[in-house]
Amino acid sequence: MHDYVNSLRHSLPYINAHRDRTFVVMLPGESIAHENFGNTVHDLVLLHSLGVRLVLVFGSRPQIEARLTALGLESHYHQDLRITDAATLSCVLDAVGQLRAAIEARLSMDMAASPMHGARLRVAGGNFVTARPLGVIDGIDFQHTGEVRRIDSKGIKHLLDDRSIVLLPPMGYSPTGETFNLASEDIATRAAIELQADKLLLFSAEHGLLNATGQLIRELPAQQAKQHLQRFKDNKQIEQAELLQAAVSACRGGVTRCHIISYHLDGALLTEMFTRDGCGTLVDQGLFQQVREAQIEDVGGLLELIRPLEEQGVLVRRSRDLLEREISQFSIVERDGLIIACAALYPFPEQATGELACLAVHPDYRHGGYGDILLERIEQRARSLQMQSLFVLTTRTAHWFQERGFQPCTLEQIPSTKASLYNFQRNSKVFRKTLN
């Protein structure tokens, strides 16, 4: 089958999930100057045409820098923040004005080439960000460098309801009529929080956040950010530190998911939004629950969860001894120190298949999607073990599995070592799911 057929099928759940959601996207000045920017805009227009409500926040650091250099002026920084004097502010206004026009032009061009050709794409901007001066820090007056005081979320939502893309420059105005140069991270974070956005997307020079050995961190709960933040600061990885700080602040403010993705990788945005594994870093609110593989210390908790179901005949009985021996086959969901759900994977490597067994969710935690979370985990484990299918024997949960892509099969279709142990009295039904 063609790859695109598969890709399209797999992206469908994401397309549905993203429709009518609000994404705040931060485009640093470097990303706009990069040759891949055309592709990035193209992908943003695609998201817009799929019904995503988009707020774009752009930065202008290198563009301001270039103007200062051309005028023979020096940049002044303190604590990695620009000090904006009157001459610098004039460069800021010039850079921001030109960037705004360039982005609007690019968006208009892409719309004409998109599936929504003929439909009007409106880009809206305005005085949505109220600023205040950063003031004097360590005795240094930051002058026209400001911070966000308020975001007019009502005004922005109104435009989003009207299907406009909202464009926010790195500037804000004070009620006294002054203009301030703001950090785009500050605006993006505050906008995401005040709009109660579903996602904050931050473009980066790297593929995402990197660990100490330079590898991509795929997922980072906000609670675990502290050590990485310190490392970035110690190593003077300013961009990484700023992005992580922005993501953590947004998570604390209630944004559930922040994605940090590359601006030079063609298709990074779409890969992150429409595939299971993505290609950047996801910073999320962190769960006070975690999904992990079980350890020997979990045997007691696991027994408490599965005993009642064994007594009802829903699950096959396992002795403590057996459970101890098979503990590494189990994945569990732990919440506040309590095991609330489990599932096991028994591999049959010769047949490139595995048995999903002992799937159970504590009755108090049903209807919370934990069954799906564990099924996903088991499928992931099976794939990483090169398994091509999963099978399951069940007496009372047939429909649950069928609704998740399992199909009835015969005993001959499962490994003979398992089939020979089939308990005819129990009379379980057998189901199989092909993994792709």
Ligand SMILES: CC(C)(COP(=O)(O)OP(=O)(O)OC[C@H]1O[C@@H](n2cnc3c(N)ncnc32)[C@H](O)[C@@H]1OP(=O)(O)O)[C@@H](O)C(=O)NCCC(=O)NCCS
């Ligand atoms: C099956 C189980 C793991 C699902 O738990 P869960 O993730 O909390 O699922 P939910 O309770 O949210 O149910 C999700 C959907 O599956 C349905 N469902 C739940 N149990 C079902 C069952 N036994 N058969 C068919 N459908 C079932 C629910 O009605 C719900 O559908 P709906 O939203 O359309 O009503 C859980 O019900 C359980 O632990 N059951 C007992 C153990 C068991 O049967 N394990 C399978 C052994 S092979």
